[in-house]
Amino acid sequence: MSLYDIIFYLFALLVLVSAFITVTSKNIVHSAFSLMFTLFGVAGIYVLLGADFLGVVQLLVYVGGILILMIFGVMMTNEITNVDIKTGTTQVVPAIIGVGLFAGALTSMMLRTGWNSQPSENMDTTTYAIGKLLLTEYVLIFELLGMLLLVALIGAASVARKEKE
Amino acid sequence: MQVELTHFLVVSTLLFSMGVFAIVTRKNAILVLMGIELMLNAANINFVAFSKFGGFGLSGQVIALFVIILAAAEAAIALAIVLNIYKTFSNVNVDEINNLKE
Numbered sequence: 167m168s169l170y171d172i173i174f175y176l177f178a179l180l181v182l183v184s185a186f187i188t189v190t191s192k193n194i195v196h197s198a199f200s201l202m203f204t205l206f207g208v209a210g211i212y213v214l215l216g217a218d219f220l221g222v223v224q225l226l227v228y229v230g231g232i233l234i235l236m237i238f239g240v241m242m243t244n245e246i247t248n249v250d251i252k253t254g255t256t257q258v259v260p261a262i263i264g265v266g267l268f269a270g271a272l273t274s275m276m277l278r279t280g281w282n283s284q285p286s287e288n289m290d291t292t293t294y295a296i297g298k299l300l301l302t303e304y305v306l307i308f309e310l311l312g313m314l315l316l317v318a319l320i321g322a323a324s325v326a327r328k329e330k331e
Numbered sequence: 332m333q334v335e336l337t338h339f340l341v342v343s344t345l346l347f348s349m350g351v352f353a354i355v356t357r358k359n360a361i362l363v364l365m366g367i368e369l370m371l372n373a374a375n376i377n378f379v380a381f382s383k384f385g386g387f388g389l390s391g392q393v394i395a396l397f398v399i400i401l402a403a404a405e406a407a408i409a410l411a412i413v414l415n416i417y418k419t420f421s422n423v424n425v426d427e428i429n430n431l432k433e
Contacts, residue, residue: 174334178342185346185369189353194362201365204346208372215339215383217392220399227399232368232406239361239410243417253359256426261355269348276340283336283384295389296396304393311400318404326411 174214181207194240194253198233205229216286219293339380347373360413360423364406371402 184203191197205228212221300308346369353366375395382391417423 168333171334174338178338181342182345182349185349188365188369189349189357189362194359197362197365201368204369205372208346208376211339211342211376212379212395215379217379217382217395220379220392220395223396223399227403228368228372232403235406235410236361236365239364239413242414243361243423253357253362254424255356256358258356261352265348265352265355268351269344272344272348273341276337276344281336281340281384284386285335285384286386286388292389292392296393299389299393300396303390304397307397311397315400315404318408322407322411325408326414 170214174211177207177210177214180204181211192253194244195237198237198240201236202229202233205233217292219291219296336380336384339376343373343376343380346370346376358424358426360416360425361410363425364409364413367409368402368406371398374398 181204184200184207187200188197188204191200205224209221209224209229212218212224350366350369350373353369354363357363357366375398378391378395378398380391381387382389382395385391413423416428420428422428
């Protein structure tokens, strides 16, 4: 077992355990914090797959942006003054059965399929190539996503704003 | 055991299933959003894994980048809606919110 494999198993364990805590914890703040570890682990998996730029973007956008937004959401929609920030669950048993069947079927499908997998040769850094792709082949999607982000942020601001009496 | 494509796919499958579990069982709307983020991350792991092992060049990584941008936009909009729901109903439990108007 090489060092690469050991690091992969560590990151996979980190992702799965913290994701499990995220979906089962009764306390929303604990869920948010373990979501942070899940996102860190996913960034590590990206780096193991040779996507260094994507790993950094994951850290910046998810951990630095989306997670903070989530924690703000938790703080603004629960009475912080009473200490326990609990949340309920519903339909747990049918969900375990359904999700277990789904996960089992999908995992066995992944394991049985003979993937024609050839690891591509390792590139030094992906940033240069990704930047080139973004401004040549994917330039239309890139510009449209810029517009979408602008529209989404203005929309979010106008939806969340207090209405004037 | 040599780590190859299947290992990454199994990790992303389990992550996706946990996201589905969170969406189905949690009452709090913010935890449902966290489940959606888990599912998007699982999809992204698949994109990046196939980008390395499938021989498609860097396209998978670019698409994963677009998914991250969409996730940011989605989180901003969804949290704005959740805040509005909290202002109207004083809670964010998705099983109790069943009115379109006050």
